[in-house]
Amino acid sequence: MSTHDELLKRLGVDIDAETLRLALTHRSYAYENGGIPTNERLEFLGDSILGFSVTEMLYREYPDLSEGELAKRRAAVVSTRALAGIARRLGVGEHIYLGQGEKVTGGKNKASILADTMEALIGATFIANGLEAARLLVVGLIAPLLADAAVMGAGTDWKTHIQELAASRQLGTIHYAVEGDGPDHARVYTATLHIGGTPYGTGTGNSKKEAEQESAANAWKVLGPDGQGETASA
Structure with missing residues (x-):
């Protein structure tokens, strides 16, 4: 050390x-x-x-x-x-x-x-x-x-915001597709947020929860008040 x-x-x-x-x-x-x-x-x-x-x-x-x-x-x-x-x-x-x-x-x-x-x-x-x-x-x-x-945005519960936004706009069901990569002791997760079958945001993290939050935060940039409505690349 x-x-x-x-x-x-x-x-x-x-x-x-x-x-x-x-x-x-x-x-x-x-x-x-x-x-x-x-x-x-x-x-x-x-x-x-x-x-x-x-x-x-x-x-x-x-x-x-x-x-x-x-x-x-x-x-x-x-x-x-x-x-x-x-x-x-x-x-x-x-x-x-x-x-x-x-x-x-x-x-x-x-x-x-x-x-x-x-x-x-x-x-x-x-x-x-x-x-x-x-x-x-x-x-x-x-x-x-x-x-x-x-x-x-780090202290924001983006998953809740996205859930509320999707419901208010009737965009469809929310689903997080999460994949892990690397050895168990240093695994990195990638999450893609799908709403109504369409991908809107991708995020990475050292845990599934962290990856999902980041994907929701990125989706908010697309779907939120200032977003342009563009989907994430598949």
């Missing part, structure tokens, strides 16, 4: 070695090493700080948005998908302490593990440096996402 100094430099914070190691200790590693403490308590703490910091930022930056719109934006940028994207950009996965089972199944790239670790790192920043440092970390990580249209 590469030195943690690289990670701290990318985060722009200083966390003592003990607290940082705790933030990076997944439960799978802890269980395989005598039940040592995991990062779950720091994750719990970081989740609260993340939610508060993002809420405050949105409230101040978007004074004209309604409560509902603010809630949608918050959901998008604190979603598992958005946090995992931040973690991948920072190279967090290479630093997480994982058990052998998670290692061989691609744990360092699993969205849920990456998102949880990001929350733990926010909690660790609070423990090491206080609330203001943790808040500034959150703002620095999240602010760029608010201008990213793709990320802003």
Whole structure:
């Protein structure tokens, strides 16, 4: 594993070695090493700080948005998908302490593990440096996402939106055709959303659910208010 100094430099914070190691200790590693403490308590703490910091930022930056719109934006940028994207950009996965089972199944790239670790790192920043440092970390990580249209859709349940839209327009039955490719420990799924027998969107992911959500999101670009009605290539 590469030195943690690289990670701290990318985060722009200083966390003592003990607290940082705790933030990076997944439960799978802890269980395989005598039940040592995991990062779950720091994750719990970081989740609260993340939610508060993002809420405050949105409230101040978007004074004209309604409560509902603010809630949608918050959901998008604190979603598992958005946090995992931040973690991948920072190279967090290479630093997480994982058990052998998670290692061989691609744990360092699993969205849920990456998102949880990001929350733990926010909690660790609070423990090491206080609330203001943790808040500034959150703002620095999240602010760029608010201008990213793709990320802003990350917290949306696209499958529900598509279901409602298809029903309102009487487009026909919805069906997700899902295929998996690659070895069991690093399987990638591809989902194609069919409505009334016509393909409208394709997506990929490390799980069937993730692939289906992405296919629904892509279908929304076609069928939603701004869409052009073009189908996905078969």
